[in-house]
Amino acid sequence: MNGFVTRSLDEIRFWSRIMKEHSLFxxxxxxxxxxxxxQEANQFYSIFEQIEAKSHAFTANADPRQIEAFNAEVHNAASHIWVFKRKVLGLILSCKLPGANNFPLLVDHTSREANYFRNRLAELNSGQLEPIHDAIIDENVFFLKIMADHAKFIGHLLDPSERKLVDxxxxxxHDFDQLLWQAQDLSSMRPQSQTGPLLSQFLDQNRVSVASLRDFKKTARDLIEACxxxxxxxxxxxxxVYREAERFLEIIEMFESSLTRNAPPDLSDWH
Structure with missing residues (x-):
């Protein structure tokens, strides 16, 4: 099994669906x-729907050269949707879409995820993934911000009369803002902060909080679906947002496993 192939397909299968749904939202x-x-949003929906379908047509035994070319194709699409999202953000912030219902933070949030996606594809194709101790901090800084944003969006999109859930x-x-600031502090203390015990505690604390948020999102999802x-x-x-919390938990668990083995993760670890 080729680690480059499985990791590339896993990233594309997950994030192309996310990009497709961003287009809809x-x-x-x-x-x-x-x-x-x-019209542009509909075009991006169609593009990422096709990418998602194509990614599932490949297997773990696919030719790495084919996957490298596919990664480049998807990187191009991710770059284009990033440009679209930043354009929309500019229109909102310059008050050119009065009455529209996309929060500026939500548009910025989706653009950060597009940028993350395209950067990961570029790293995979160059064969230059971050060293494990840097990846632990950087992935957590990215995803903690994503989780904090999600909590804010949920609070603002629930009806104000749902006081308990809003609270x-x-x-x-608040909790994820605190965790994000802690992660940023740990990041600024690099490389001295990258000791096994500190990173292990960092991951353990984040895992507990992400699991709690994931469960809250699951409950909210089930209640919404049941009206x-x-x-x-x-x-x-x-x-x-539930799936993104699940994704973050999987990444944390992969990092914890790598620290326990005291070895860098193989390319095939994230799948």
Whole structure:
């Protein structure tokens, strides 16, 4: 089994679905008169739907050269959707889309994920993944910010009358802001902070908090799907943020396993 192939396909299968769903969520937030933006969002939905389908047509035994070419193709698509998202953010922040329903932070959030995706594909094709101790900090800084954002979005998209759930979302937002600042502090102390005991405690603390948020998201998703709570959260968005928490947990567990073995992760570890 080729680690480069399995890792590349895993990244593309996960993130192409995320990019496809971003296209849908952005489209739903545009005004009916924003026909050009709606058309562009629909085009990106179609592009990433095709990429997702193509990724599932490959197997772990695929020719690495084919996968390298596929990675480059997907990198190009991810770069284009990143440009689109930044353009939309600029329009919102310059008050050119009054009345639209996409939060600026949400658009920025989706653009950060597109940038993460394209950077990972570039790293895979160059064969230059980060050393494990750097990857532990950088992945956590990225995903802790994503989780903090999710808590804020949930809190703002629940109906204000859902006071208990809104309070829980705010508590998660506060907790993950704190975890993010801790991660940024650990990052600024590099390389001295990259000791086994410190990184192990860092991962353990984050894993507990992410698991708790994941469970909250799962409960919210199930309640939304059963129409048992009041919100303007699309059921697919509820599942979307749940899957990203699951992804973060898998990454943390992979890092913990690598620290326990005292060895760098193989390319095939993340699948």
């Amino acid at each position: 952005l489209r739903l937030g545009f005004r009916c008169e924003d026909t050009q933006l709606i 829980q979302a705010r508590e998660f937002s 048992r709570i009041k919100s303007i959260i699309h059921p697919l968005l509820a599942d979307h």
